[in-house]
Amino acid sequence: MCLGIPLKILAVETPGCGFVDLDGAAQPVDLSLIENPRPGEYVIVHAGFAIERLDTAEANARIQWFRELR
Amino acid sequence: MNPYIDAFREPTPARALARRITDLASQIPKDRRPFRIMEVCGSHTMAIARYALRDALPPWIELISGPGCPVCVTDPGYLDAAIELAHRGARVFTFGDLLRAPGSRETLTDARAGGGDVEICYTPLAAVEAARADTERPVVFLAIGFETTIPPAIRAAVEAHHAGLKNFSLLTAFKLIPPALEVLASDASLQIDAFLLPAHVSAIIGATAYEGFVRVHRRPCVIAGFEPLDILYGIENLVHQALAGQACVENQYSRVVRPFGNPRAQNLIEEWLEPEDAVWRGLGVVPRSGLRLRSDRAEFDAARRFALKITAGRPHPACRCGDVLRGILHPQACPLFGVACTPERPVGPCMVSSEGSCSAALRYRVSMRNVE
Ligand code: SF4
Numbered sequence: 094m095c096l097g098i099p100l101k102i103l104a105v106e107t108p109g110c111g112f113v114d115l116d117g118a119a120q121p122v123d124l125s126l127i128e129n130p131r132p133g134e135y136v137i138v139h140a141g142f143a144i145e146r147l148d149t150a151e152a153n154a155r156i157q158w159f160r161e162l163r
Numbered sequence: 164m165n166p167y168i169d170a171f172r173e174p175t176p177a178r179a180l181a182r183r184i185t186d187l188a189s190q191i192p193k194d195r196r197p198f199r200i201m202e203v204c205g206s207h208t209m210a211i212a213r214y215a216l217r218d219a220l221p222p223w224i225e226l227i228s229g230p231g232c233p234v235c236v237t238d239p240g241y242l243d244a245a246i247e248l249a250h251r252g253a254r255v256f257t258f259g260d261l262l263r264a265p266g267s268r269e270t271l272t273d274a275r276a277g278g279g280d281v282e283i284c285y286t287p288l289a290a291v292e293a294a295r296a297d298t299e300r301p302v303v304f305l306a307i308g309f310e311t312t313i314p315p316a317i318r319a320a321v322e323a324h325h326a327g328l329k330n331f332s333l334l335t336a337f338k339l340i341p342p343a344l345e346v347l348a349s350d351a352s353l354q355i356d357a358f359l360l361p362a363h364v365s366a367i368i369g370a371t372a373y374e375g376f377v378r379v380h381r382r383p384c385v386i387a388g389f390e391p392l393d394i395l396y397g398i399e400n401l402v403h404q405a406l407a408g409q410a411c412v413e414n415q416y417s418r419v420v421r422p423f424g425n426p427r428a429q430n431l432i433e434e435w436l437e438p439e440d441a442v443w444r445g446l447g448v449v450p451r452s453g454l455r456l457r458s459d460r461a462e463f464d465a466a467r468r469f470a471l472k473i474t475a476g477r478p479h480p481a482c483r484c485g486d487v488l489r490g491i492l493h494p495q496a497c498p499l500f501g502v503a504c505t506p507e508r509p510v511g512p513c514m515v516s517s518e519g520s521c522s523a524a525l526r527y528r529v530s531m532r533n534v535e
Contacts, residue, residue, distance in 0.1 A: 097206060097311065097362070097363045097389075098165070098168060099165065099167040099168065099419075100165075123286075123288060123315075123318060125318060125427070126314055126318070126425060126427045126428050126431075127427070128427065135167060137363060137366060137419055139311055139312070139315065139363060140258070140285065140286050140287065140312055140315040140316075141285060141286025141287070141288055141289075141315065142286070142314065142315040142318065144311060144314065144315075144363060144366055144367065144425065144428065145363075145366040145367075145419050145420075145421075145425050146419075147167060147418055147419055148417070148418050148419070149167075149418075151417050151418040152167055152418040155418060156170040156171070159170070159171070159173065159176040159392050159396075160170075160173070160176065162175070162176040162179035162180065162183075163175070163179055
């Protein structure tokens with residue numbers, strides 16, 4: 094029930110609605126819970142709704158830190 | 164390819180983290196073993212089983228699954244009410260994993276086979292669309308779930324409200340994680356040393372929402388994402404806190420969780436809902452652990468519109484889901500596990516939902532090591 098994965102916003106259409114990239118397909122998403130969403134940003138999508146945006150700077154810093162672990 | 168998923172599943176850092184945990188955990192004194200970590204999120208349950216994370220840890224680090232699967236904690240009495248709605252001619256919309264969860268007598272699948280109109284949707288907005296397409300028939304969305312799922316369900320009601328629809332309502336059984344943590348931490352018999360806090364519940368309520376809990380109950384807590392590297396790093400931090408005699412809320416999922424959560428989602432909850440005492444399978448009645456529609460939103464409340472009396476249901480007498488959900492019984496220790504109770508023929512909800520402990524244990528054949 095809890096999908097909750099980060100997906101990239103492809104387009105923002107009418108306020109609060111848009112499309113995200115789900116494995117190469119444009120999937121409609123409700124963006125009304127996100128302040129000022131922009132194409133190219135990543136959001137966590139759950140039950141058809143973006144529930145929060147992904148902070149890519151934070152994510153990349155963590156990825157980098159993990160990669161340095163040996 | 165999804166860069167923000169794949170990067171958190173890489174095997175080399177996973178092995179490195181497992182080694183770091185093993186080194187650190189060797190410092191846990193013998194009289195403090197086992198060190199029991201509970202997660203309260205169905206996605207954590209699934210990921211731990213799927214990536215066999217238990218096998219990567221020393222045997223005295225126990226990972227136990229708590230009441231984090233929304234379907235599993237839902238009382239059969241709620242399902243009885245949903246089934247009654249289907250029998251009374253409402254179009255009932257639900258997420259798929261509720262479909263086979265047992266009520267006291269039957270499931271929603273049985274109700275459907277008996278002619279009831281029960282439809283699966285992936286978003287509550289699909290139920291609003293259905294109500295719009297045929298305004299003659301009542302449409303009810305089965306609105307269960309934790310903080311993560313509440314805003315989407317309420318947004319659906321807002322849509323229906325804006326569209327002037329008079330035939331859309333929610334049958335709610337919303338539940339809140341912090342009050343459940345209080346119950347779990349207060350019960351000394353459960354022996355929970357630390358908590359891995361849910362990722363997306365925290366995205367809504369914020370990292371600071373647990374501060375009161377930690378101050379009172381003094382347990383190390385980490386908010387972690389549910390990819391394997393997130394979980395392992397979270398476990399390392401929990402062991403570290405315990406060894407240092409600390410108990411704080413560490414937000415390791417800062418790429419998504421903000422200190423004060425999502426204000427839009429919180430405003431929606433505030434405007435539409437009010438606290439109520441809720442029944443949890445496994446925990447019983449937990450004060451103010453649920454949310455119901457406020458009386459000025461009664462037109463969207465299916466229970467009021469259909470004058471439903473939701474009473475405590477009767478779970479299958481042999482099902483041990485209640486003990487599984489409190490982390491005192493491993494799924495494999497239930498006599499029905501994998502024999503009389505399988506994902507094809509589930510006896511209890513923990514075998515129905517893919518997020519349920521019993522289903523995860525069976526699907527990924529969780530090692531019995533931490534059970535014995
Ligand atoms: S194995 Fe089946 S009967 Fe046993 S606790 Fe799990 S869901 Fe209930």
